[in-house]
Amino acid sequence: MSCTLGEVKNRADFIIYWGGNPAECHPRHFTRYTLTPKGKFIPRGRKDRTMVLVDIRETMSAKAADIFLQVRPGKDFEMLSILRALVKGQRVSPEGVAETGLKLEQLQDLVNRMKAAKFGVLFFGMGLSMTRGKHMNSAAALTLAAELNAFTKFVAMPMRGHGNVTGADVIMRYTTSFPFGIHMGRGYPRFNPGEYSTIDLLVRGDNDATLVLGADPGATMPKPAIEHLKRTPTIVLDPKVTHTSRLSRVHITTAATGITAPGTVYRMDEIPLPLSPPLKSPYPTDEEVMRRIREAVQRKEPWYPVKSDAPQMV
Amino acid sequence: MTTSVMPEPAKRELTVVKNAVCTFCGCVCDDIELHADHERIVETKRACNLGEAWFKNHTAEHLYPDALIDGKEATVDDAIEAAADYLHAAHMPLVYGLSNTTCEAQREAVWLAELVGGVIDSHTSL
């Protein structure tokens, strides 16, 4: 139950941000896509929209909201479950409501507004998807939106940060069927988040070499993971010498995406956009270096048995 | 679209890129107008504060060594060979990150992970 951002701009009269702080993390989200622009069916822009912010603390984004609901930390899943029950007109326990830190009237009011919306949208941020409950929270948010479609039009969408992480998701899905955490060790893609996720691999010390592209785990990851990156051969491609570069065996400086390197990136709603870099880099692009590493590996003996008369890929 | 203008006689010629794409956050705004001299971006019209900082934080200068092997300066050719050696020798290499890069590089990353029989993963799994 998702849509492109233009649908929100043109139609959404009811917008919820949950566990995100767009005012500071996605500064133009309000002005370009969701809140203030006039849309095809939203002729008066901001005046025709209602915005609700759900978060554990009153961030800068709360200033832009019509209604701010402060949920108790770690109680997002409970709150979503209560909302789902209220949407279906089911009874909810007062103790359950009390746990969320909100009043039943507030939650009922939110449900009434969601149902009364012509086109509602729920954006959920990392405050929802990366805290207690994690993907269970995301699933509950998506289900809430799906179930609201019995009453009105409602969509839900994650607020993705991190540059082109959406592109990675898209490309891994079409080449391997899976969005992330993919193991090719048997010669075909296998997916098991938790087992093949980077943090788990590094903390357990499962992998014995790492190539880091477009990220700086050395600055953000837990200590045991960083220790493992240091202990095993790590290769970094980055426009700067990063924390991770300093603990790696190989660093290659590359052109900066969109500034000195051309190519394609995906927006959070999976719309691809072409880059037009204004500057020329003295360094090669990520694409070129990755291709050359791949070609260098292709020149070596494969790790799997190959018939000697097998033809080469063209 | 790239055009060259002479803003003022005293200033250097600036490259103007209209409808440039900002890759800093997931909004990926594509209406930015960038003014750049040969080395750096000097103006970022319509970009937010995060976008402006991002655009101005990278330049076309040669500020860093082309490559490092074990902390020592090296050529890109040698570094590529060293990278390929490490990845090929590993039993279970990991290709990780894929955020701040292009789709074209991401496609290559998947291919590489396949070739070395390793794991590929992005920020999403965090």
Next chain:
Amino acid sequence: MLRIRNGKVYDPAHNVNGEVRDVCIADGKIVADVDASARTIDATGMIVFPGGVDVHTHIGGAALNFARGLIPEQHRKATPIFHSPERRAGIIGTTPTTFATGYVYAGMGWTTANEAAVPVLSAKHTHEELHDTPIIDKTCCVLMANNELVLDLLENDEHERAKEVVAWYVWAAKAYGIKAVNPGGVAGWKWGKDCKGLSDVVPGYKKVTPSKIVAALAQIADDLKLPHPVHLHCNNLGAPGNASTTIETMKVLEGRRAHLAHLQYHAYGGDDWFTMRSAAVEIAEHFNANPNLTCDAGAVLFGNTVTVTADGPWQHLLYQLTGRKWGNLDVENETGCGVVPYVYKEKNVVNAVQWAVGLELLLLITDPWRICLTTDHPNGATFWRYPEIVQLLMSFEFRKEQLKQFPDSTLSRMVLPELTREYTLGEIATITSAGPARTLGLTQKGHLGVGADADIAIYNESTDVAKMFAHPRYVLKGGEVIVEEGELRKSGLGRQFAVKPQYDESIEDYLRPLFQQHYTMSFENYPVSCERVHGLEVQPCNYCGTPHR
């Protein structure tokens, strides 16, 4: 240079029906003769077909990729493709990965495919996936029947400008044709509504109706001389009693060209799910009488699949019926899409009727040139199950066997038991290659005449038809031997065909301000640039009003 010696050749475009003869190839094309130094493939005891052409499939792009993400549990059980020096890894299953798609199509002897539903906004994404779909040549159709900029023009009867806008969009997407999905209904879905009747006014409009949209787009495709007519997914898909809507649509077209996609889903009688029955007889009768029309079967086979369509409202209904997963993705100003995993079960009466209707249409439509073999992959079944359908078409006895599993109450809802027609090999070559190539207007495909692309499938002749068509002995693509001794030996990149219909450049001045209002992307960043479409070949727009044959 290559000579295929002594094969039994089926080339319906040249009335060659099983004659033993040689086929010669040079520089990727069919030629009259080659000299003695040419490599020879001895095809004695084998049959030679022009490479298969899929007129309607969903193999790449945002919607299918969305589906891939929705069903990890299905991928886990699916057949993997192992990485090797000549091929990339992948997973087949119901939504094959891009590389797997190319290998599996080619591995079955199919060498061209038409991706049938592309939003212009994400056309770049589609082209990237098609680039990574190796071996086969590709075309794609852009979704136009719910495009609000086009609907706004139709609302004001600005047909001439609508034509210009459509032409601009087609080239902006580097597409090959125009697709219409549930005209008006998807636009209505943006408000949670639908457009079921052809004369219902589209929600949000005052005058525009589905029939107006259908007529306008068919006319535009003709006026722009597009090689492929409007590719039409009619209103009311999947609903009991929808045959009347389909027949009305045929009337609305008034002799204009149109390709009716997955006709099976539009050929039901009855009033509700309890009384639903086949209306294949009525549909076929009307279809046979309208030589302006072509169609594809959209046949259903029993088993697990995932349904992916731009028809958002239908998918919401399917979600409510199944209570299973549902994914929906609306695209600003242009279209929507829905994804619902689905299992067609023998014991489900509705599914049994659907299974029968696909076959009935294939058997009741008299001219094999006008109906193409498809399953609306992955909706009715995955494309790699086509050989199973061929087997059903070629043997009345085999169909009788299959029909034994259904109770009389189910059989009474279909006409399949009475249909004794059996397809010949020549007819199979027509519905899998010659017909779809002609429907698409791809003159270099689907035949073995001099000058055609040397896309050829060679099968060991066998009575086990399903096995024979699933495993060709040789497959050639552009003269290159891709499959040899039944094994995929080579993999190259395919081409992408697009058209550049004529339009006045000044239409951009009309579109630019509208873009700023309605879209969230810069006008300049919207079109797909030629450099981004790998192997792009622009085909001429020279349809000149001659009838289909």
